[in-house]
Amino acid sequence: xxxxxxxxxxxxxxxxxxxxxxxxxxxxxxxxxxxxxxxxxxxxxxxxxxxxxxxxxxxxxxxxxxxxxxxxxxxxxxxxxxxxxxxxxxxxxxxxxxxxxxxxxxxxxxxxxxxxxxxxxxxxxxxxxxxxxxxxxxxxxxxxxxxxxxxxxxxxxxxxxxxxxxxxxxxxxxxxxxxxxxxxxxxxxxxxxxxxxxxxxxxxxxxxxxxxxxxxxxxxxxxxxxxxxxxxxxxxxxxxxxxxxxxxxxxxxxxxxxxxxxxxxxxxxxxxxxxxxxxxxxxxxxxxxxxxxxxxxxxxxxxxxxxxxxxxxxxxxxxxxxxxxxxxxxxxxxxxxxxxxxxxxxxxxxxxxxxxxxxxxxxxxxxxxxxxxxxxxxxxxxxxxxxxxxxxxxxxxxxxxxxxxxxxxxxxxxx
Amino acid sequence: xxxxxxxxxxxxxxxxxxxxxxxxxxxxxxxxxxxxxxxxxxxxxxxxxxxxxxxxxxxxxxxxxxxxxxxxxxxxxxxxxxxxxxxxxxxxxxxxxxxxxxxxxxxxxxxxxxxxxxxxxxxxxxxxxxxxxxxxxxxxxxxxxxxxxxxxxxxxxxxxxxxxxxxxxxxxxxxxxxxxxxxxxxxxxxxxxxxxxxxxxxxxxxxxxxxxxxxxxxxxxxxxxxxxxxxxxxxxxxxxxxxxxxxxxxxxxxxxxxxxxxxxxxxxxxx
Numbered sequence: 001x002x003x004x005x006x007x008x009x010x011x012x013x014x015x016x017x018x019x020x021x022x023x024x025x026x027x028x029x030x031x032x033x034x035x036x037x038x039x040x041x042x043x044x045x046x047x048x049x050x051x052x053x054x055x056x057x058x059x060x061x062x063x064x065x066x067x068x069x070x071x072x073x074x075x076x077x078x079x080x081x082x083x084x085x086x087x088x089x090x091x092x093x094x095x096x097x098x099x100x101x102x103x104x105x106x107x108x109x110x111x112x113x114x115x116x117x118x119x120x121x122x123x124x125x126x127x128x129x130x131x132x133x134x135x136x137x138x139x140x141x142x143x144x145x146x147x148x149x150x151x152x153x154x155x156x157x158x159x160x161x162x163x164x165x166x167x168x169x170x171x172x173x174x175x176x177x178x179x180x181x182x183x184x185x186x187x188x189x190x191x192x193x194x195x196x197x198x199x200x201x202x203x204x205x206x207x208x209x210x211x212x213x214x215x216x217x218x219x220x221x222x223x224x225x226x227x228x229x230x231x232x233x234x235x236x237x238x239x240x241x242x243x244x245x246x247x248x249x250x251x252x253x254x255x256x257x258x259x260x261x262x263x264x265x266x267x268x269x270x271x272x273x274x275x276x277x278x279x280x281x282x283x284x285x286x287x288x289x290x291x292x293x294x295x296x297x298x299x300x301x302x303x304x305x306x307x308x309x310x311x312x313x314x315x316x317x318x319x320x321x322x323x324x325x326x327x328x329x330x331x332x333x334x335x336x337x338x339x340x341x342x343x344x345x346x347x348x349x350x351x352x353x354x355x356x357x358x359x360x361x362x363x364x365x366x367x368x369x370x371x372x373x374x375x376x377x378x379x380x381x382x383x384x385x386x387x388x389x390x391x392x393x394x395x396x397x398x399x400x401x402x403x404x405x406x407x408x409x410x411x412x413x414x415x
Numbered sequence: 416x417x418x419x420x421x422x423x424x425x426x427x428x429x430x431x432x433x434x435x436x437x438x439x440x441x442x443x444x445x446x447x448x449x450x451x452x453x454x455x456x457x458x459x460x461x462x463x464x465x466x467x468x469x470x471x472x473x474x475x476x477x478x479x480x481x482x483x484x485x486x487x488x489x490x491x492x493x494x495x496x497x498x499x500x501x502x503x504x505x506x507x508x509x510x511x512x513x514x515x516x517x518x519x520x521x522x523x524x525x526x527x528x529x530x531x532x533x534x535x536x537x538x539x540x541x542x543x544x545x546x547x548x549x550x551x552x553x554x555x556x557x558x559x560x561x562x563x564x565x566x567x568x569x570x571x572x573x574x575x576x577x578x579x580x581x582x583x584x585x586x587x588x589x590x591x592x593x594x595x596x597x598x599x600x601x602x603x604x605x606x607x608x609x610x611x612x613x614x615x616x617x618x619x620x621x622x623x624x625x626x627x628x629x630x631x632x633x634x635x636x637x638x639x640x641x642x643x644x645x646x647x648x649x650x651x652x653x654x655x656x657x658x659x660x661x662x663x664x665x666x667x668x669x670x671x672x673x674x675x676x677x678x679x680x681x682x683x684x685x686x
Contacts, residue, residue: 193570
């Protein structure tokens, strides 16, 4: 694999109007403008205050167990016979995924800005759980907006959020899924921004959210870069992450934008990009405006947003972060679709060979890394963001095993 | 030059009534007849809403109307063509197309302007396109004599209010309450001082919208504004009679019921 020298490096910073090339921006009703402008001001002040950053890092260390390690996958690398595979272990965070990094940062910001209540949207429930967790930690009330269909599908996470003291608000509008939960949380925020902070779960939404979430997630890449230099003595040749909205990928990529490191994002290919059942926004979508941002999205020819599909609920989003849209258009990062089946295969392989059960989301990034690693030499190294652990997915995996081979987990298992 | 918008929407018209309906809710025939009925009870302009899958600025009533219209595939193009038919049937008042940014951008700006001219459309309102994102569009609209209607809210800062009003066209749409469209009993406490602030910085007519459903509310606004916009309160009456409106035999009676309801609750003078 040829390593291309990245260009445009200084253009990756967010400009004043929240643009990444033509993408991003603030496409929100006037009733929300006050809230996003106040947030932008509050964030810029906070992020340039050393005591704020110190507190953020202290909480992530004491409460979430950071820094998370980088693990070398010896057996997996040997079996593939290509590049050596390293995992950034975000699955070892408190609550089991990278979502906590951002939730801690935004809750700290909310407290600093004098807000008394936290609201959040959630699809599968991971960001809802992270938000409910930090709300409990900071002693703030928390409302989590969740599509009514998702409330049914993700009963366990609904229970977890309630256990943590959050109120789960089922959203019946639209299709009752993640995109509708985002609309509803923005509507609620427009009416209540005076005392309420909205914690956005991914690098999506109106400016300044894509910037805020990226900056609170870049700890993933900053740590991993340092750890690779210490462990391997050089930077990885390529870095991989799964992309729904794209927060763990932005967190990883940001540290390597100026380095000769190839960047790969794995989109959810669902049942295949030739079908209608996928969430491959960059592979199959077109430019449009949704949830306050200009980006690539899945829509029909009349501009109505269509419903995405993925086996992994965390990748099931019709848009993508505007900075990813820009990295893709500029050629700095490459995005490829990974199907449900490829992700499940990668999940099983990692479980068997390394004793690590990844989240179905993370398994997409891993599957793409395994594909590329095979074509590389053993002198090369690849880094994969293992964004979360797979315990939450065991029921889904069990169902697939049932469909594949009558419930046998191992091929040699007795009936 | 005098446009239909300036002619029908100006500060000498008394308290102007600007109704909103969703195109294609429950079907296109009904939308045409509702527009004519609204003109007959004194509407000064019509806001024609284009249904969208993700209407961020709208409350549950207009969301449901969008869903009903989208269920039979209503599009921006179809909705604009309805205006041409309305004109042929005697609609004289200005028509403002209310559409979310994505629907318009997929249709294409040039295509929109061309069709707007052919179908005699007078204004454009894009609820998710704030001042900062609308500069280029405002310039194009000015060249085509299409009024791009700007929204301001009680939370809009003094600096932004001045900028928005400086470039505004047609009338200033003042949002009476925070959050989304929908019927409310009371106004935001700051609304009257807010309307005074708007009056100080703009010579354009001021119309108040979001949450208006009664003639008592209209009465309260009379000293501060030139007009009022009613959406959810009308759309809710339409929604309750979806089945009757869809049936050509029951339609005239249903439209008459809506007319009477609006005249009694909204347009009746307070004695």
